[in-house]
Amino acid sequence: MKKVLSLICIIVVLSCKKDSSSKSSNIETDETPSDKIYKDKELEAALYEGFFVTNNTGFxxxxxxxMMYLLKTNASETDKSTNFFLDVIPQNGPLQNFDLSTSEIAFNDSLSSNYSNVAIYRIALPKVSGExxxxxxxxxNSGRLWTSRIRSNMLDQNINNYKNEYVKNTITNRYLKEFELALKQGYFMLQPTGYDLLVNKNLIYFIKPxxxxxxxxxxxxxxxxxxxTEEKMILDFNGRDYTVNQLLGQKYENFTVIRKVIPVEKRIIEIGAGQFNNKGRTWGVVYDLERLYDNITYLYDNQYRDFLGTK
Structure with a gap:
């Protein structure tokens, strides 16, 4: 009887270990894709919202x-194996310098395959007070191969911006995904004059193909x-400040696309849109979105197929 009980205990223990191992394996598998999605978004936030400058000789x-990201297309093996140096020079304070091997700051393994054709490194910058x-x-061994200098007051000037320089080296980007998702599921209104309108939740696009x-x-x-609510939000803006067609790649290279985010999460039920100058409105429309619900007339059905560029 004792032998039977011992055998049962061994089977139970082995079964628990197998189940635990299976659960552990599942956890690792589940976490990996979501972690990569997070790192992609982190990089894209730096590209689209942060400071960005190109370098003809280096990265x-x-x-x-x-957080600093170093990026290069068509990087050579020398580019990928040569150490970086970083000097941080406070206006008031001691110099901080760092010698960084490419292996310790490599970032591609934390990203999805969308960036597999761009060599990317990430460096956490030290916190410095003041300029x-x-x-x-x-x-x-021969010395410095290339150097870039950046002053801290340049970082918040909104002058050096990313303009989709990696469109030919990546599969997609967040602006393209967002725009094509809106075409699939938003309200789409063709206009004989002015701009076509596309509304998806709190995103509104003005489009000229x-x-x-x-x-x-x-x-x-x-x-x-x-x-x-009876309250209305009234906005007016310069369209040039919100054009995103250059961020959508070759497929929409002939388009003018203006993207405006409505800064609230409330459900939009009516929209009035148009343009005006010192003489008055040049065009304008009003749409009751609740009346458009399930009306296939206001769905995008590949109306732009004849205007699309190379995909």
Whole structure:
């Protein structure tokens, strides 16, 4: 009887270990893709929202939230094996310098395959109070191979911006995914004059599929009505400040696309949109979105197929 009980206990223990191992394996498998999605978003936030500057001889640089990303297309084996140096020079304080091997700052393994054709490294910058200068580059036994200098007051000037320089080296980007998702599931309104409209949740696009009749001089306006409130949001803006067609790649290279985010999460039930100048409105429309629900007339059905560029 004791032998039987011992055998049962061994079987139970082995079964528990197998189940535990299976659960552990599942956890690792489940976490990996979500972790990569998070790192992609982190990089894209730096590219689209942070400081970005290209470098003809070395690596391009993106900076956001004290994190620096070094990026290069068609990187050689020498590029991928040559050490980086980083000098951080405070206006008031001691110099901080770092010698960084490419293996310790490599970042591609933390990203999805979307960035497999771009060599990417990430460096956590030291926190410095006051003004400072960053000097970054690579060196070998002969000396420094390339150098970039960045002053801290340049980081918040909104002058050095990413303009989709890696569109030919990546599969997609967040602006393209967001725009094509809106085409699939949003309200789409063709206009005989002015711009076509695309509304998806709190995103509104003004679209011209060809570079004819494009007017970016007249200001745009939006009158937004939300569910369960009589209050309206009234906005007007310069369309040039919100154009994103250059971020959508070759497929939409002939388009003018203006993207405006409505800064609330309330459900939009009515939208008035158009343009105006000092003589009045040049065009305008009003749509009751609740009346458009399930109306296939206001769904995108590949109306732009004849205007699309190379995919």
């Amino acid at each position: 391009d640089i993106a900076i956001k939230n004290n 400072y200068e960053i000097i970054i580059g690579q060196y070998d 060809i570079q004819v009749g494009v007017d970016l001089d007249a200001r745009f306006y939006l009158h937004i009505k939300f569910d369960n």
